[in-house]
Amino acid sequence: MSSYFGTIKRGAETVLGGLKITIEHFARATKRRDRLSPQDDTYFKQPLGLVTIQYPSEAIPTPPFSRYRLHNDAADCIACDQCARACPVQCITIKSFKATPDDIEELGTTSDGSKKKLWLEQFDIDMAKCMYCGYCTYPCPTECLTMTPVHDFSEFDRSNFIYHFGVLTKAKAAEKRAKLAKYEEEEKAKKAAAPKPAAGAARTPLAAKAAAKAEPAASTETPAADAPKPAPKLSPMMAAKMAAKKAETGEGATAPAGEAKAADSAASSADAPKPAPKLSPMMQKKLAEAEAKRKAEGGGETNA
Amino acid sequence: MLLKTILLLASSSVAASTMPSAELNQWSNWLSELGVPGLLLIPAIPLVFIAVYALYVGVYGERKVSAFIQDRIGPNETGKWGLLQTIADILKLIQKEDVVPAAADKTLYVLGPVIIFVGAFAAYAVLPFGPAFIGADLNVGVFYAVSIVSIEAVGILMAGWGSNNKWSLFGAVRSVAQIVSYEIPAGLAILCGVMMAGTLSMHGITLAQSGLQADGTNNGLGFLNFFIFQSPVAWLAFLIYFIASLAECNRAPFDIPEAESELVSGYFTEYGGMKFAMIFLAEYASMFMVSVIISTLFLGGWNSPLPNLGPLLLNEWTNGPIWGVFWILIKGFFFIFVQMWVRWTLPRFRVDQLMYLCWKVLTPFAMVALVVTAFWEMYVRNPM
Numbered sequence: 001m002s003s004y005f006g007t008i009k010r011g012a013e014t015v016l017g018g019l020k021i022t023i024e025h026f027a028r029a030t031k032r033r034d035r036l037s038p039q040d041d042t043y044f045k046q047p048l049g050l051v052t053i054q055y056p057s058e059a060i061p062t063p064p065f066s067r068y069r070l071h072n073d074a075a076d077c078i079a080c081d082q083c084a085r086a087c088p089v090q091c092i093t094i095k096s097f098k099a100t101p102d103d104i105e106e107l108g109t110t111s112d113g114s115k116k117k118l119w120l121e122q123f124d125i126d127m128a129k130c131m132y133c134g135y136c137t138y139p140c141p142t143e144c145l146t147m148t149p150v151h152d153f154s155e156f157d158r159s160n161f162i163y164h165f166g167v168l169t170k171a172k173a174a175e176k177r178a179k180l181a182k183y184e185e186e187e188k189a190k191k192a193a194a195p196k197p198a199a200g201a202a203r204t205p206l207a208a209k210a211a212a213k214a215e216p217a218a219s220t221e222t223p224a225a226d227a228p229k230p231a232p233k234l235s236p237m238m239a240a241k242m243a244a245k246k247a248e249t250g251e252g253a254t255a256p257a258g259e260a261k262a263a264d265s266a267a268s269s270a271d272a273p274k275p276a277p278k279l280s281p282m283m284q285k286k287l288a289e290a291e292a293k294r295k296a297e298g299g300g301e302t303n304a
Numbered sequence: 305m306l307l308k309t310i311l312l313l314a315s316s317s318v319a320a321s322t323m324p325s326a327e328l329n330q331w332s333n334w335l336s337e338l339g340v341p342g343l344l345l346i347p348a349i350p351l352v353f354i355a356v357y358a359l360y361v362g363v364y365g366e367r368k369v370s371a372f373i374q375d376r377i378g379p380n381e382t383g384k385w386g387l388l389q390t391i392a393d394i395l396k397l398i399q400k401e402d403v404v405p406a407a408a409d410k411t412l413y414v415l416g417p418v419i420i421f422v423g424a425f426a427a428y429a430v431l432p433f434g435p436a437f438i439g440a441d442l443n444v445g446v447f448y449a450v451s452i453v454s455i456e457a458v459g460i461l462m463a464g465w466g467s468n469n470k471w472s473l474f475g476a477v478r479s480v481a482q483i484v485s486y487e488i489p490a491g492l493a494i495l496c497g498v499m500m501a502g503t504l505s506m507h508g509i510t511l512a513q514s515g516l517q518a519d520g521t522n523n524g525l526g527f528l529n530f531f532i533f534q535s536p537v538a539w540l541a542f543l544i545y546f547i548a549s550l551a552e553c554n555r556a557p558f559d560i561p562e563a564e565s566e567l568v569s570g571y572f573t574e575y576g577g578m579k580f581a582m583i584f585l586a587e588y589a590s591m592f593m594v595s596v597i598i599s600t601l602f603l604g605g606w607n608s609p610l611p612n613l614g615p616l617l618l619n620e621w622t623n624g625p626i627w628g629v630f631w632i633l634i635k636g637f638f639f640i641f642v643q644m645w646v647r648w649t650l651p652r653f654r655v656d657q658l659m660y661l662c663w664k665v666l667t668p669f670a671m672v673a674l675v676v677t678a679f680w681e682m683y684v685r686n687p688m
Contacts, residue, residue: 008665015650021651023374029372052377 037061039156060153065145067134070125072165076110076144079118083136083145091129095122095166100183103176111140121173122164127153128161306364330505331427331436331625350428354589359390363635366644373648387632400577405468408574412466417575417582419459424589426452431596432506434606434628444493445506449597450487453552453590457483460561463583464571465526475570478655479561480552486558487660492546492670496541496677497601500531500685510605515619524619525610530604533683537676542602544670546639549594552660556647560655596632606632 001064024056031049035058036042053060096118099107107116137145155161168176335342364379364387372379379386404410423687427449429439442448464476498504501512515522515529523529532538551558562570572583599605606628610618622631653661 004664018649019645022645025375026369026372028375049375050372051375054377054380157499263559 035060037063039063062149062151064149064150066149068151069127069131069148069153070130070136070163071146071148072123072125073144073146074120074123074165074167075122075140076112077114077120077165078110078114078142079120079123080141082139082141086135086139087133088133088135089129091126093122093124093126095121096120098180099176100179110144112142114142119168119173119176121168125163125165126161127163128158158223196278224292328435328482328511329438329441331434332438334589335483347429349432349437350431350439351425353426353433354428354585354592356575356609357592358585358588360392361640363393364593365640366595367556369641369644370648373645394581397577397581402577402579405539405574407468409466409468413566414466414579416459416463416466417579417586418652418663419462419571419584420456421459421586421589423453423455423459426455426595427593428589430506432510432600432605432628432632432633434625434630435510436537436625436628438507439503441468441507443508444504446498446509446597446601449506449593450491450494453593454483454487456586456590460571463575467571467572467574469474471569471573472571473566475561475563475567475573478563479554480657481573482554482558482662485659486548486551486666489662489666489670490552492608492667492674493541493545493548494597494601496535496538496670497531498640499674499677499681500535500538506600508609510600510607513604514607514623522619522623524612525615526607526619528611529606529607530602532602532611535677536679537673537680538602540669541677542598544666544673545598545601546659548666550643550646551658553643553675555587555591555643557653558648558658559647559652560658563652565652591640591643592636595636595643598639599632599635603635604631605635 029047031047031053033046033049034042035053036046037060079094081094081096084090084092084094097274099117099119103116103119104115108118109115134147137143139145332346335346338345367389368378368386370376379389382389382392399509404413430442430445432441433440460479461476464472464474464479467473485537487607497509501509501513513529515525517523527533532542550556554561561567562572567573572580577585596605600679603609606625608619608631610622610623612619
């Protein structure tokens with residue numbers, strides 16, 4: 001019998017307790033919490049009350065270090081392409097080309113003093129593809145690519161998610177490209193006109209050989225390295241290209257810088273059309289790839 | 305300005321309060337003398353009232369109350385403070401296609417919501433909306449209200465069976481079991497109030513709490529005349545009737561006929577559009593109905609709770625036909641608020657707990673209250 005009345009007593013007490021709690025919340029509905037960021041010191045000392053944040057019309061501020069939409073400060077960008085390579089989803093597209101020596105002044109320097117050597121023709125980030133990992137921001141040498149606290153940027157058209165950070169107008173890009181082509185033409189003409197230094201010519205095959213030797217282990221596996229062996233008379237151009245390729249893939253990291261430079265100079269000296277003799281189709285393909293890659297990556301890292 | 309108007313109204317009704325019996329039902333009597341249009345208008349007034357009240361107090365009020373209890377804002381985009389939200393909801397419901405499931409028993413399915421609504425609405429005939437307006441001042445008013453509402457159980461069973469759906473049937477069976485069970489403590493608790501008034505007429509019960517003395521003057525005690533303060537066990541009867549009325553309206557914590565988490569929405573799972581709106585309206589209509597019955601039985605109905613304080617004749621000033629409407633609505637809405645408050649506080653009962661509460665707790669206590677009230681009436685309030 002006592003448990004019967006005990007149950008009733010407990011039931012009444014808990015019901016009244018619950019009603020007390022809910023009416024307290026009801027009475028508090030005139031007050032509301034402020035729209036404070038969790039960083040705020042008073043965040044946990046706010047008055048109790050309505051907690052709803054009516055999002056589109058009001059928002060809790062995101063902390064200044066929060067990492068959402070990417071932003072590239074084009075004035076500081078040296079078009080090194082490291083962000084595009086770091087991106088796991090390939091959402092960054094960079095197009096750049098060399099500036100002629102007289103334009104280096106116009107390009108100026110970045111805020112940290114690095115010299116800019118490339119025209120940044122296109123720097124597109126597709127935020128629809130971006131997965132906000134932030135990997136692109138770490139290798140940036142000038143810290144121009146950053147993640148901003150802007151997190152709400154919905155669009156009705158997916159193409160609007162491609163953010164263009166390139167500063168060059170189309171007309172200017174075309175003008176500068178033409179200028180570069182003309183400059184290269186002139187340089188070539190100059191090189192052709194200048195007498196070929198005999199020592200240079202004698203040195204180039206040697207340099208090429210050294211470059212080929214730099215990777216003795218891999219040479220047996222890769223057909224590209226395989227081919228030169230039966231043909232001792234390696235053209236200087238080919239050697240240069242191979243050296244450049246090795247330097248890019250990182251396999252040639254052990255090779256002395258001097259060799260790479262030598263190969264480069266060989267390449268520039270041998271720019272005149274000189275068909276490489278009897279290259280296997282495989283080999284030609286490999287070379288073309290290496291060349292294309294070198295060009296795409298701004299060519300100028302070692303070269304310009 | 306407003307105060308002046310109120311005072312004017314009050315002073316004009318002082319005369320009315322001195323002779324209340326002569327003024328009783330003057331509006332409804334006047335309407336019924338108009339012939340057929342007047343007779344049609346009498347039921348139309350509570351119908352319009354139900355619609356407006358269900359829209360604003362029922363749906364909008366409930367959403368706001370639940371929101372505030374849960375630290376939310378509630379509807380606030382449609383119009384000022386979201387006031388047009390329920391209008392938008394109704395427009396949506398009206399536009400919906402009137403679907404009847406292919407496997408349903410069409411007659412029962414269509415008749416179910418109608419009977420549910422008619423059952424709830426028919427009880428409004430005896431609800432006194434102030435001293436001057438009542439649909440029908442029956443001498444068996446309370447008995448009529450209790451019994452006509454029982455028709456709802458039939459409608460619910462028709463809806464649940466006619467839907468040809470397991471959830472609906474389960475919900476209907478539970479609902480009927482619950483309503484039938486809880487009518488017993490509710491009926492016993494109502495009897496306590498009826499014994500204290502000595503009449504079943506709703507107006508009679510209200511007049512018994514108005515402080516009217518044998519010489520025709522009012523004692524002006526206000527709320528002290530209400531039955532809940534006139535007997536040591538009236539509060540128990542009041543509480544039992546309130547709990548039982550929650551169960552009869554299928555309100556939480558007695559909403560096992562709906563039980564969203566197990567039965568989708570119980571006996572109206574298959575209903576949509578206007579048929580659903582009718583069931584919904586019936587639920588809100590019966591909520592107000594039980595609130596008015598409980599106010600009439602224990603809290604003086606349309607009588608003002610304010611007592612006369614010396615020269616301040618508050619009780620006289622705040623009585624009269626218009627004040628009566630005001631007081632009955634305020635009391636009714638207060639209980640509706642309490643129903644909402646309880647709903648958003650307590651979790652749902654299990655079926656066995658529901659029956660335990662009804663048969664083992666409420667019914668014995670109602671019996672005790674009944675017996676004690678009977679002796680109190682015989683030996684204390686009306687000693688022989």
